[in-house]
Amino acid sequence: MSIQAVDDARRWMGFHSIGTVHLLIDIQADIEDFVGAVRDGRSGVAAHAVRSLVLRCLGVRSLGAGGGVPDFDDPLTDPFHGLPDEVVEEGFGLVARCARVTGQEDLDEVMADVLAYARAFERELGFDEPPPSIRRPEGLYPALRLAREILPLNEASGYPLALPSDWLPQKNDKTAAAGKEQR
Amino acid sequence: MIDEATSRRYVESFLARRDRSLTDLTDQIADSFGAALLTVAAGSVQQGFGNDESDVDLLVFVDAPVTNIPISSHELGLPVDINYLPVDWTGSVDSMLASPAYDGALATFSDWKDSMRRFKRLARLACGLPLEGTEHWQAWLAELRKPVTDYSVFWWSRESLRLRTAARLIRETNPRLAAQRYCDAGLSALEVVAAQAGEIYFGAKWIQPKLARSAAARYQDTYQFLLSAPTRAEEARAYNGAVEDLLAELLNPLPDDPVVQLTLMPDVKRLEVRGRTLLHRWGAQGVESRTPGFGVPGADGTVWRGPASSLDEDAKLLGRQGLVWLSVADGGQA
Numbered sequence: 001m002s003i004q005a006v007d008d009a010r011r012w013m014g015f016h017s018i019g020t021v022h023l024l025i026d027i028q029a030d031i032e033d034f035v036g037a038v039r040d041g042r043s044g045v046a047a048h049a050v051r052s053l054v055l056r057c058l059g060v061r062s063l064g065a066g067g068g069v070p071d072f073d074d075p076l077t078d079p080f081h082g083l084p085d086e087v088v089e090e091g092f093g094l095v096a097r098c099a100r101v102t103g104q105e106d107l108d109e110v111m112a113d114v115l116a117y118a119r120a121f122e123r124e125l126g127f128d129e130p131p132p133s134i135r136r137p138e139g140l141y142p143a144l145r146l147a148r149e150i151l152p153l154n155e156a157s158g159y160p161l162a163l164p165s166d167w168l169p170q171k172n173d174k175t176a177a178a179g180k181e182q183r
Numbered sequence: 184m185i186d187e188a189t190s191r192r193y194v195e196s197f198l199a200r201r202d203r204s205l206t207d208l209t210d211q212i213a214d215s216f217g218a219a220l221l222t223v224a225a226g227s228v229q230q231g232f233g234n235d236e237s238d239v240d241l242l243v244f245v246d247a248p249v250t251n252i253p254i255s256s257h258e259l260g261l262p263v264d265i266n267y268l269p270v271d272w273t274g275s276v277d278s279m280l281a282s283p284a285y286d287g288a289l290a291t292f293s294d295w296k297d298s299m300r301r302f303k304r305l306a307r308l309a310c311g312l313p314l315e316g317t318e319h320w321q322a323w324l325a326e327l328r329k330p331v332t333d334y335s336v337f338w339w340s341r342e343s344l345r346l347r348t349a350a351r352l353i354r355e356t357n358p359r360l361a362a363q364r365y366c367d368a369g370l371s372a373l374e375v376v377a378a379q380a381g382e383i384y385f386g387a388k389w390i391q392p393k394l395a396r397s398a399a400a401r402y403q404d405t406y407q408f409l410l411s412a413p414t415r416a417e418e419a420r421a422y423n424g425a426v427e428d429l430l431a432e433l434l435n436p437l438p439d440d441p442v443v444q445l446t447l448m449p450d451v452k453r454l455e456v457r458g459r460t461l462l463h464r465w466g467a468q469g470v471e472s473r474t475p476g477f478g479v480p481g482a483d484g485t486v487w488r489g490p491a492s493s494l495d496e497d498a499k500l501l502g503r504q505g506l507v508w509l510s511v512a513d514g515g516q517a
Binding site for chain 2: 033036037039040042044045047048049051052055068069071073074076077078079080085088089093095096098099100135137158159160
């Protein structure tokens, strides 16, 4: 078969659109923070970046798997809802490993696994190559174009708009009514 | 806590690696909003935490209405983010520090978010490096550090209490998730410890280097422990108990049973049909009730208020479904 069933198209749209925004804005920042911290030998900062990355990847995966729209400020909702135990364990296993490293060699070893983890998440969102970085001059406009591409998907999902308001094109009344900014 | 000379050295050496100077940096400030009354370097570079890819953050006070969006520039061959602030913003800072009440004013999610943003900017400003400014505004900045340090201890203590309360609400039914909340509560408690040692720079990822260079260096092992939160139920329960003990040690006296309040999250809608009420957010998760008036906030804007220990299963379900925001009403014992 060349096609597969999608039982909840709204959730599919939310996963791809909200997930892409989290990837562009926060997860890539976590990856860059992590790589910078490893290069500087700051294992504590690296572990913090991995935790943030893992929480976000799991939260977005949960949206695709039956959970709610990830809200990382709300301590009562479950960002792992609908995820198999081994998926959650894999992520936090990486965090714990990074928190316990004792030297640069250990840190370099963990780095390979963290980057592979992040790359796997990018592929789930359909990125065969890593997406452009909004924190680099050459990546800003490609990232903004990408954000514009996923906006119709985000609006059609009925979930809140994940894009920051200053990334959005000038709103008309119809667009404004489609949803309010959540971030 | 680093002194001004050290901070200046961090910025100068960062710029020197790119053949740039502090003058090159301040030359980036446009006069579109009028003359700068006070210019402060206020980011990770100035704290000595930044790496070669970090941007330099400037806070620039002007006597004019300004854009709320940072102006980014790459003209120097390095990213510079300039945040223009209207000088009347300092009035809100003075009133915030004068009466840092948590009760009522911070009941909703939006209140909390606004408070966090203001506090972040304020904390970075207070430990920032003044680059230029009038005598009046330089003196104002110099006076800020002590009250902002006190405010940081207060803000992070309440944050730790809020997160511990959330962790307690879910620890029996979902110990794995509670472990993550206990981790957050513990990290907030370490922010309290760092602030007490004078490290008030706001930035969650920098807590370990802040501890390492301060009088609180002994808590680095605690940081490592907190980030190693387990995912299996039995291990998570043990971890949760250990963090409870840690919080009692770090934040004593922390009220054991604070008054908490629940307010509806933004975009929560209420629908009624034949005596049944649906409360939902974005047409996704919700709850149904047959109680008349269910989900209508009271006169104080809350849908539930009382001691944390008396939160019932209905209130917990509202929380799990993402319909309410939990806040601590005050710091006292219920």
